[in-house]
Every structure is written in C-alpha cells, then in structure tokens.
Amino acid sequence: MKQTRIFPKITVTPKAEHSILAGHPWIYYTEITAAEPYENGALVDVINQKGSYLGTGFISEHSKIRVRLISRNANDTFDEAFWERRLRYAWEYRKTVMGEDISCCRVIFGEADSFPGLTVDLFENILVTQTLSLGMEKMKPVLFPLLARILTEDGRKIDGIYERNDVAIRALEGLEQNKGFFPLAGVPLPQTTKTEITENGVRYIVDYENGQKTGFFLDQKYNRRAAAKICRGKRVLDCFTDTGSFALNAALGGAEHVHAVDISADAIHAAEENARLNGLEDRVDFETANVFDLLPQLVENARGQYDVVILDPPAFTKSRKTVNSAERGYKEINYRAMKLLPRGGYLITCSCSHFMTDELFRKMLHSAAADAQVALRQVEARQQAPDHPILWNVPETNYLKFYIFQVV
Structure with a gap:
C-alpha cells in the first residue's frame, strides 16, 4: 500500500513528465506549472497535470535545475535506513566492478548513484567530497558519518572526510564556497591534507586540499x-x-x-x-x-x-x-x-x-x-x-x- 504523502506537491509540464518517465532525474524551473509552499532544499513530491505521482526529490529555488529526483517509488520513506541502504548499494557496486582496485575509487558519482550533486572519492584512508546541490548539502550530517561507518565496518580505515567545496558552481545553489575536514565523532582530524595512494603500481602523493577537483x-x-x-x-x-x-x-x-x-x-x-x-x-x-x-x-x-x-x-x-x-x-x-x-x-x-x-x-x-x-x-x-x-x-x-x- 502506498504511504500517505507528506511532502509539498510540485506540478510539472507534460515535457517534464515524459523526461521523468524516461528516467531522467532533473526538473528545470521552466517545467513547473504549480507549487505548494515548500522549504528550500527540502523534499517535494512531483506530480503530473492530472495529479499522478511521478517522484520525490530535493527542491532548490536558486537553481535552474529546480528539482533533483532521488526516488520514483511512492513507498520509499526517506529516513536514515533509506540512505544507509543506498550508500551500501553504491559501495557494493564498487566492490564488484573494481575488485582489488577498491582502495582508490569514486564511491559516489552523483546522479549515477542517486545522490544528485554529490561526489565522494576514496583515497586509501581519506574520503574527499564535493557537494554541489542544496539537498545533498542538507543531508551531509546524515550521509557522511553513515558512509564512514559502512566503510569502516567493511575493513577500511577511514582517517577523515575532507570537503572540497571550493567551486563557483555552488553559487547556483545559493551555497558558499568552503573546504576543510568534516568532523567525525571519535576520529581525530588528520594533521596533513596529503596522502599516498598506489594506482596501477604507480605511487602518488595526493594533495586533496589543493589539487584539481578532489585531488586526483x-x-x-x-x-x-x-x-x-x-x-x-x-x-x-x-x-x-x-x-x-x-x-x-x-x-x-x-x-x-x-x-x-x-x-x-x-x-x-x-x-x-x-x-x-x-x-x-x-x-x-x-x-x-x-x-x-x-x-x-x-x-x-x-x-x-x-x-x-x-x-x-x-x-x-x-x-x-x-x-x-x-x-x-x-x-x-x-x-x-x-x-x-x-x-x-x-x-x-x-x-x-x-x-x-x-x-x-x-x-x-x-x-x-x-x-x-x-x-x-x-x-x-x-x-x-x-x-x-x-x-x-x-x-x-x-x-x-x-x-x-x-x-x-
């Protein structure tokens, strides 16, 4: 049975409906015909002109991409357990496709993992993130500790999470630029913003504070x-x-x-x-x-x-x-x-x-x-x-x- 809907409704054009049904998660501001009152950066339900449910996503009133869908399942409840399942799904996929190369990989690739606007790279013992959407920005306090715990439970030592949000595109979401360590309970902050990785047998020093993108x-x-x-x-x-x-x-x-x-x-x-x-x-x-x-x-x-x-x-x-x-x-x-x-x-x-x-x-x-x-x-x-x-x-x-x- 479908759950009672608790989120504000956003009505979209037939063009947007067609795009959503074809599997694309973005809804542009020009494709919205009506909107119930909402909190910026919060979850909203997207419906078609007849009122049928199309999906749920984060709304961002400063962005041309007004809604980024995270689910088309009306039975989803977006609690911590939901996000933990999704993070585990992304990590299990990497373990399958990367095999022995798992120690340095992209753990979260934005829309491809249904975390719109979020990038997470693993460099041995450091996670480096870049958050480019307001919805993911608001979810950081839930997502980042969960991800660190999932990887730790799987035998990976995580010494810190470093945020590389020093990109101008954040302004499109009404977000300021910043960079620095995200605090993890019980984990002391690393004393350096460099780490050593090995890829294809080649060793590198990754400067994840100053290097391009997330450092490598x-x-x-x-x-x-x-x-x-x-x-x-x-x-x-x-x-x-x-x-x-x-x-x-x-x-x-x-x-x-x-x-x-x-x-x-x-x-x-x-x-x-x-x-x-x-x-x-x-x-x-x-x-x-x-x-x-x-x-x-x-x-x-x-x-x-x-x-x-x-x-x-x-x-x-x-x-x-x-x-x-x-x-x-x-x-x-x-x-x-x-x-x-x-x-x-x-x-x-x-x-x-x-x-x-x-x-x-x-x-x-x-x-x-x-x-x-x-x-x-x-x-x-x-x-x-x-x-x-x-x-x-x-x-x-x-x-x-x-x-x-x-x-x-």
Missing part, C-alpha cells in the same frame, strides 16, 4: 594502464600531464623516455615529486609550458622525435554555448600532434567534457586528420572507469572519451 583524477585509471602498454620502448610526449599520471604509467610500463608538459608550475612540481617517489626521475623529464604554444614549436623543430603523443586536456567547455570554440581547441592540439608524429606513431587523445559528445569528438578527429593529411588506425576506444558508472537515461553521466590511434 580517478576516472582515467584503466585508460592509463592501456596507454602504458602502447608506450613500452617508445619516446613519449605527455601533454597536460597535471601531476604526472599518464607520464608515470608510461615510464613504469617501459617507455624509453617521457617528456611531460603542463602549464601549471605547481602541477609540474607535484609530478616531479611523484616521479622521485617511484624512482622514475631518470626516465621522465617535466616542463612548465602552454601546450598550445609548445606543440607548433615541436612540429617545427622536433618532428618525428616522439613515437607517442598523449593529449589529456582539461574540459575545454562546460556548457553548450562554448562547444564550437572548444572544438577548435581540441582540433588544434590533435592536428599538431598528428603533424608531430611520424607515420606509425601513436596518438592517445581524450576529452572529459560531457558537452563535447563522442559524435562531435570523432568528427573533430576526422577533420584534424584530413588537415594533417594522415589516416587514423583505431587501436582502442574507451570511457571512464566503472566506478564512474554511466546511466544511459542520464546522458550527463557519460562524459569521458578516450581513443588510441596509430597515425598512418
């Missing part, structure tokens, strides 16, 4: 392993190296030599530290440079000196409005890389922007190859690691494109 990009874990296999015995140029992950995987995988480049001096310093940690400083050298400036110079002066070029740039677009300019940026670096490589060389290239769809990315690569007067022989096409699951009914969860080509 876990989504490329298996793509780095695939790249390392290609780089054995070869001379490699790693562009946008950040803290050196592709470069160090390539070197540990047997590359003859790796030249790694990033525009951030801080990132290069961290990459050099990671190289020393792995005893790879004689196999990898690092340079602080703008890749857009460097690649044309290398095409002019060092053509054919590299057997592999790796392109792992940051997202060039975070909205549909800037897709065209982003496409030009992607084409520029890929065109230059194709010109730099000898025939038979390998191009490893990717995009982490959801808005740069796979169709657009492939179209861009075709155009770059035509302009460079080369052909691309595809070796592999990959996506993000399975701890960043893709929901087919939520396209926003499908963001990472990763290709390995031989240039012929």
Whole structure:
C-alpha cells in the first residue's frame, strides 16, 4: 500500500513528465506549472497535470535545475535506513566492478548513484567530497558519518572526510564556497591534507586540499594502464600531464623516455615529486609550458622525435554555448600532434567534457586528420572507469572519451 504523502506537491509540464518517465532525474524551473509552499532544499513530491505521482526529490529555488529526483517509488520513506541502504548499494557496486582496485575509487558519482550533486572519492584512508546541490548539502550530517561507518565496518580505515567545496558552481545553489575536514565523532582530524595512494603500481602523493577537483583524477585509471602498454620502448610526449599520471604509467610500463608538459608550475612540481617517489626521475623529464604554444614549436623543430603523443586536456567547455570554440581547441592540439608524429606513431587523445559528445569528438578527429593529411588506425576506444558508472537515461553521466590511434 502506498504511504500517505507528506511532502509539498510540485506540478510539472507534460515535457517534464515524459523526461521523468524516461528516467531522467532533473526538473528545470521552466517545467513547473504549480507549487505548494515548500522549504528550500527540502523534499517535494512531483506530480503530473492530472495529479499522478511521478517522484520525490530535493527542491532548490536558486537553481535552474529546480528539482533533483532521488526516488520514483511512492513507498520509499526517506529516513536514515533509506540512505544507509543506498550508500551500501553504491559501495557494493564498487566492490564488484573494481575488485582489488577498491582502495582508490569514486564511491559516489552523483546522479549515477542517486545522490544528485554529490561526489565522494576514496583515497586509501581519506574520503574527499564535493557537494554541489542544496539537498545533498542538507543531508551531509546524515550521509557522511553513515558512509564512514559502512566503510569502516567493511575493513577500511577511514582517517577523515575532507570537503572540497571550493567551486563557483555552488553559487547556483545559493551555497558558499568552503573546504576543510568534516568532523567525525571519535576520529581525530588528520594533521596533513596529503596522502599516498598506489594506482596501477604507480605511487602518488595526493594533495586533496589543493589539487584539481578532489585531488586526483580517478576516472582515467584503466585508460592509463592501456596507454602504458602502447608506450613500452617508445619516446613519449605527455601533454597536460597535471601531476604526472599518464607520464608515470608510461615510464613504469617501459617507455624509453617521457617528456611531460603542463602549464601549471605547481602541477609540474607535484609530478616531479611523484616521479622521485617511484624512482622514475631518470626516465621522465617535466616542463612548465602552454601546450598550445609548445606543440607548433615541436612540429617545427622536433618532428618525428616522439613515437607517442598523449593529449589529456582539461574540459575545454562546460556548457553548450562554448562547444564550437572548444572544438577548435581540441582540433588544434590533435592536428599538431598528428603533424608531430611520424607515420606509425601513436596518438592517445581524450576529452572529459560531457558537452563535447563522442559524435562531435570523432568528427573533430576526422577533420584534424584530413588537415594533417594522415589516416587514423583505431587501436582502442574507451570511457571512464566503472566506478564512474554511466546511466544511459542520464546522458550527463557519460562524459569521458578516450581513443588510441596509430597515425598512418
């Protein structure tokens, strides 16, 4: 029997109803036709024009995404037991798909785990979170201690939870930026905001206070392993190296030599530290440079000196409005890389922007190859690691494109 509804009702358009029934959890402010009085950030019931129940979610009056659904089951009660079941479900999924790689993984991937706007990464003994929706912000006092307890009961030592809420997008939810440790009862605060992890046999120092996003990009874990296999015995140029992950995987995988480049001096310093940690400083050298400036110079002066070029740039677009300019940026670096490589060389290239769809990315690569007067022989096409699951009914969860080509 369905429970008596206790939440304010939000009536939505037929368009929103169709989207919800197709499995998408977002309702935009333009799709709401009526609303009972509600508390900002609280749970509301979403109904169609005839009054039929469609789902329950968190409402945020400052966001264009006005409601984020967390359930379409009218029998759900959103108590602590509900959230504990959902957290356990997410953790059990990671244990299944990551196996021995569970010590460093994404534990919660927002909408893909039905925690809209919440990211949680595990770095050995530290959980690092990013909260981008008001509903999840209000649920932190329940969710974070529960998650720490679930992992602890499963044999993982959790020394702390660190919040990386220093992102401008929180303003869209009416939230302030901040970062720092979330207090856990009975757990003393760590004395440092760095921790050591091992991924694919490579050791890293993760600065989860100051590093990009949550401190380290876990989504490329298996793509780095695939790249390392290609780089054995070869001379490699790693562009946008950040803290050196592709470069160090390539070197540990047997590359003859790796030249790694990033525009951030801080990132290069961290990459050099990671190289020393792995005893790879004689196999990898690092340079602080703008890749857009460097690649044309290398095409002019060092053509054919590299057997592999790796392109792992940051997202060039975070909205549909800037897709065209982003496409030009992607084409520029890929065109230059194709010109730099000898025939038979390998191009490893990717995009982490959801808005740069796979169709657009492939179209861009075709155009770059035509302009460079080369052909691309595809070796592999990959996506993000399975701890960043893709929901087919939520396209926003499908963001990472990763290709390995031989240039012929």
